[in-house]
Amino acid sequence: MTYSLSFALLLLLASSVAGFFGALLGVGGGIFIVPAMVLLFHLPMKIAVAASIVSVIATSNAGGSSYVDQRISNLRLAMFLEIFTTAGALGGAVLALYLHEWAISLIFAIMLGYMAYASFSTRNLDDERIQKNLFAKAQPDRISRFLDLHGSYHDIAAGKVVEYVVCGARLGIGVATLAGIASGLLGVGGGVLKVSAMNRYMNVPMKVAVGTSKLMIGVTAAVSSILFFLAGLIHFMVVAPVAVGTTLGATAGTMLMNRLHSAVLKWIFSALMAYLAYEMLAKALMIGFGIHLPSAAA
Amino acid sequence: MITNSTKDQPQPVASPQAEENVYSDVYRLLIAGMVVTNILFVIGLVLALLHPHYFPLSADWVRSQYHWRTVASGLMHGNPSSYMMLGTLLLILTPIARVLVSIYAFWVDHDRKYVVVTLIVMIVIILTVVLGRLGLQ
Numbered sequence: 001m002t003y004s005l006s007f008a009l010l011l012l013l014a015s016s017v018a019g020f021f022g023a024l025l026g027v028g029g030g031i032f033i034v035p036a037m038v039l040l041f042h043l044p045m046k047i048a049v050a051a052s053i054v055s056v057i058a059t060s061n062a063g064g065s066s067y068v069d070q071r072i073s074n075l076r077l078a079m080f081l082e083i084f085t086t087a088g089a090l091g092g093a094v095l096a097l098y099l100h101e102w103a104i105s106l107i108f109a110i111m112l113g114y115m116a117y118a119s120f121s122t123r124n125l126d127d128e129r130i131q132k133n134l135f136a137k138a139q140p141d142r143i144s145r146f147l148d149l150h151g152s153y154h155d156i157a158a159g160k161v162v163e164y165v166v167c168g169a170r171l172g173i174g175v176a177t178l179a180g181i182a183s184g185l186l187g188v189g190g191g192v193l194k195v196s197a198m199n200r201y202m203n204v205p206m207k208v209a210v211g212t213s214k215l216m217i218g219v220t221a222a223v224s225s226i227l228f229f230l231a232g233l234i235h236f237m238v239v240a241p242v243a244v245g246t247t248l249g250a251t252a253g254t255m256l257m258n259r260l261h262s263a264v265l266k267w268i269f270s271a272l273m274a275y276l277a278y279e280m281l282a283k284a285l286m287i288g289f290g291i292h293l294p295s296a297a298a
Numbered sequence: 299m300i301t302n303s304t305k306d307q308p309q310p311v312a313s314p315q316a317e318e319n320v321y322s323d324v325y326r327l328l329i330a331g332m333v334v335t336n337i338l339f340v341i342g343l344v345l346a347l348l349h350p351h352y353f354p355l356s357a358d359w360v361r362s363q364y365h366w367r368t369v370a371s372g373l374m375h376g377n378p379s380s381y382m383m384l385g386t387l388l389l390i391l392t393p394i395a396r397v398l399v400s401i402y403a404f405w406v407d408h409d410r411k412y413v414v415v416t417l418i419v420m421i422v423i424i425l426t427v428v429l430g431r432l433g434l435q
Contacts (some may be wrong), residue, residue, distance in 0.1 A: 001355060003346045045354060057389050058335070065328035068321055075320055079415050086422040093430065097332060147411060174357040177369035218393035223423055225390045227430040231365075232357035237346070243389060247336055 003237070010043065011238075012245035014056060019249025023063040024257050025269050026210030028056035028190030028217050031276055033242065043238060050233040051242050055219050057082070058243040060218025062250035067211030070258065074151045077204070078212045079168060079204035082178040082219055088180020089220050096185050102288030104185055109280035111178075115196045116273035119266050126206045126262035130155060135164035138203040153208060156258045165287065171201040183220050191217045192273055199266075206262040206269075239292055320403040327399050331392030338385030353379065383434035394423065 001007075014036040030052040037048035039138030063210030065072040095104075129135055140149065149166035166172075183190030191213050198209035228234050257265070282295035299434055352361065362427070372380025397420050404412040 002352050003350050005347055008343055008347060044355060054389060057393055058332075061328045061332040061335075061389075061392055065325055065332060068325045068328065071321065075317075075324060075400065076412060076415075079412060079419060082397075082419045083415065083422065086419055086426065090422065090429065093426075093433075135356045146414070171412060219397060219419070219423070222390055222393040224429075225425050228428050229387070230431060232361035234354060234386060235360055236342075236363075236386040237353055239380060239386050239389075240342050240346075240382040243385070244336055244339050244343065247332060279345060 008241045011037070011241040012248075014040065014102075015245025018055070019059045019062070019097075019251075021245030021249075021272070022056075022059045022246065022251040023193075023214065023253025024210070024260075024265065025052065026195045026213035026217075027270060027272070028052075028221065029059060029246065030056060031248065031272075031279070033246075037238075037242075042224075047235050047238055050228040050279045051235065051238045053228065054234055054239045055227050055242045055246040056221035057218050057225060059246045059250040060214055060216075060221065062217035062247045063254050064211075064218060066251070066254035067214055067230035068139055070211075071151070071153045072207055072211035072258065072276030074149070074166075074204075074208055074212050074214045075215075076147065076196070077149055077151075078215050079196075080147055080149065080169075081172065081194070081212075084176040085180035085183070085194065085220055086171050086223065088177040088182075089190075089223065090180075091177070091249060092181035092184025095181065098191075099185075100288070102284045102286075105284035105287070108182055109277050109284055112273050112277035112280060115193070115200075116270045116277055118200060119273060120194055120270035121271065122200070123263045123266040126266065127158065128158070130158045130205065130262070132163050133163070134160060135203060137169045137203050138165050140167050141169050149224040151208065153205075153211075154258075155205075155207065157261045162205055164203060164208065167203045168201040172197055175201065180220065181222075184216075190220055192276060195269065196273070202272075204256050206265055207258060208289045210257065210265065222261075245262055253271075317407070319407055320400060320409075323399050323403040324396055327396055328392065331388065331395070335385045335389040335392070338381050338388070342378040342381035342385065345376055345381065349378075397423065 015033055018029035018032035021032065027158040033052040033055060034048050036044045037051065038045055064073060067073065146165045150164060152161055152163040155162045175193055179193035179197065181189045194213040194216060195209045197208050198204040198212065198241060225234065279295055282293040285293060363379055369380045369383060373384070397416060401413060401416045401420065404416060
């Protein structure tokens with residue numbers, strides 16, 4: 001194909017939308033970029049998926065750096081959970097050889113559906129707990145105490161410094177491994193699961209969960225990207241506008257995120273998870289049973 | 299600036315200044331990666347738009363660019379694909395470099411537990427790449 005101004009600009013624009021929401025919610029944004037590239041620009045699926053994975057690194061650099069600077073990302077928590085997401089991604093790639101894709105998609109659809117409901121029903125809880133300083137009052141478990149997992153950040157929307165103590169490390173390990181498996185197996189969903197696990201089970205405030213996940217997804221994406229790169233699947237002519245666009249979008253997203261109330265973030269987050277759950281269900285039904293639901297990805 | 303709360307918090311092993319090192323090192327690395335790769339991408343995009351020419355969407359074409367000599371001469375002669383390829387390569391390596399920089403920063407801070415944690419992450423990454431590479435062949 002040949003480059004044209006409209007191709008480059010449209011791809012850049014579509015990617016900046018993905019980068020914006022990715023930074024706001026701590027996810028990669030591949031679920032927005034892949035359908036855009038395939039449906040609008042008629043790029044081959046493999047090239048679109050590979051380019052979107054590289055763009056996850058771009059949003060992770062742009063979003064992660066800003067969140068590290070604001071101390072919203074917790075570097076120790078990120079490092080600790082990265083053991084399990086990277087190991088999970090490796091496990092997922094191996095599992096993919098033995099499991100049926102429709103079964104995996106169905107399992108994740110159910111899990112995401114539950115997480116979407118859980119996040120929506122607890123959407124006001126974060127702001128309440130911030131006001132009452134409850135995030136600092138939890139009892140850390142043995143692992144969290146051993147690894148000094150705690151921190152604080154300045155919440156602009158709440159207008160105060162929020163301190164928190166991490167607990168529930170074991171459950172966190174479980175979901176982080178599953179998140180790794182999801183990204184290794186399906187290429188999507190890792191960030192979504194990490195954010196909900198940290199927020200729901202580990203006593204991590206929503207914004208810290210977003211900032212920490214944003215940083216972590218870069219590593220998982222980099223590992224897959226190296227393999228795609230060696231296979232020649234990463235088409236850098238496609239990657240360039242997508243990476244620039246996601247960087248711009250992510251920068252805008254990080255500027256806005258800390259100014260929003262956690263309830264707003266969780267509202268958008270639940271909607272995204274519900275959408276992702278639906279897409280996974282559509283995929284499972286199509287591959288497993290030949291039933292076609294209207295879907296952008298399938 | 300530093301406000302120590304009086305609540306009964308778990309005792310941090312590393313001093314607050316020590317943790318500052320990790321945060322500022324990681325921050326600087328990520329910003330550097332972001333700026334350098336985006337400059338390369340923008341140069342490549344501008345060149346590609348100034349002199350539009352056909353490029354195939356195939357893995358063979360992509361792999362044909364994987365030679366240092368091709369990249370070096372491409373950079374000198376203003377070939378857009380060489381700028382974009384270098385940008386992509388550096389972009390992919392940034393998170394890996396972030397893990398390496400963290401190992402170093404935790405080491406400097408005498409934060410042994412996290413040197414070990416980060417080393418495990420690095421080992422899993424290497425293992426994945428090696429196994430993945432074997433699986434591809």
